[in-house]
Amino acid sequence: MPTRAVDAAAYLQAFVLSGVVTVLAVRAYLQATGYPQLGGGGLHIAHVLWGGLLMTVGLGIALVFLGGGPRMAGAIVGGVGFGLFIDEVGKFVSTRTDYFYAPAAGIIYGAFAMLVVLTQAVRGRTRLNPDERTANALDLILAGVPGGLTDRRRATVLRLVRGSGPVTEAAVVRLLDAVPRREPPPVRFWKRWAAASRRLVAWLTGHPWLVWPVVVYLVVEPVFTVAAVLLDTVTGELDQQREWGAVLGTSVAALITAVLSIRGALRLRRDRLGAFRLFKLALLVDLLFGQIFNFTVNQFGAVAVLGVDLFLLAVVTAEHRRLVRPMD
Structure with missing residues (x-):
């Protein structure tokens, strides 16, 4: 392999x-x-x-x-x-x-x-076995031969070979000592922006007050989508839609999302962890299936809806992890 x-x-x-x-x-x-x-x-x-x-x-x-x-x-x-x-x-x-x-x-x-x-x-x-970790450590060392390795890279090498056996660890340490040291490069501006963005998202998703608006949205939005499609079917407007097959696909995905979200809402009081597992599943159904049809119907105007769904997934995932953590 x-x-x-x-x-x-x-x-x-x-x-x-x-x-x-x-x-x-x-x-x-x-x-x-x-x-x-x-x-x-x-x-x-x-x-x-x-x-x-x-x-x-x-x-x-x-x-x-x-x-x-x-x-x-x-x-x-x-x-x-x-x-x-x-x-x-x-x-x-x-x-x-x-x-x-x-x-x-x-x-x-x-x-x-x-x-x-x-x-x-x-x-x-990607849970590597000891031989694979050693191979990756050696790859890092070889890449650092021309220009040297930073202290951070050296720590990564030592972490990779930990548990590979005393003979292997000693050999890698000797090889690592032969590679020159290099000062870390200055932090790029885009890395600062990326780090600030991650902190902002972590701060937002970590606030409990965001959870309830997200739950309400998860229940209401797909129900409204299904209702709108049914109304278009009754009024005959769906017949005028060129991509009616994609509209049907969107409504089916929204119906599945609505069922999962409603089941999650009903379980919130007695099984909060199970409820958020259902909310997460509902969002994944929408992201992996519903949005394909949504992009077909609305073209790249669906990017805004996708952004909302990704943010909702971040909030739900953060809450799900917070609930799982005490059980670990």
Whole structure:
């Protein structure tokens, strides 16, 4: 079995985030500029080609250079390329090669949702055995031979080899002593912003007063969605909807979300932990299934709703962890 990388989830996360940002940036730019085309005289250089080129460059970086830095750079460059590539998926799944093909937005969202699921699966299952931890420690040491290793990296190496046996630990320590020390680089401005954002989210999600508005929203919003679809069906407006299949999918996902949320609300008094497990499941159903149809119906205008759902998931997850902690 191939040796797993301890930072695999971080590389996948960088790939996904850079891809998502690329799609949103390209869509915003094209809409703001009137959808210009690169080329002329019957020639159109679609950005799917630039996407393929950047994915190749990202893969090349990861193949040619050693160390976590090049792997992360390759993941980001490859993610940008993937974003450019999948942004034009509508041209390849429709007979009219239509960039504005309505289900394309849902396909794009679904692809990134599956990548997020994969990232979380890797994050939860990357429990390396002693040999894999030793291999990752040696990889870190080799990457630091040209420029040295910071104290933080050295501590990471020692933590990885802990429990691998006295002979292995002693050999790694001797090898680590042969690598020059390096001062840590200055903290980048974007890292400060990211840290501040994480603290703000942690502060918001840690406040109990947010829980009840979230619970009310989780119960009311999907019920209203189902009711609106039923009303459109009775009045005949649903027949005028071009993507009625996606509307039906949205209503089915909303119905499932409503049932789970109502069951959670009914269990709040006697089983708070079980209630928040149901709330979390309801949000995951909406994020992994409902939003695919929502993006098909509302296109990229659904990004705002997605942002709300992600914030709700953060609040519910924080409360669920707080309830689980006393049982550990």
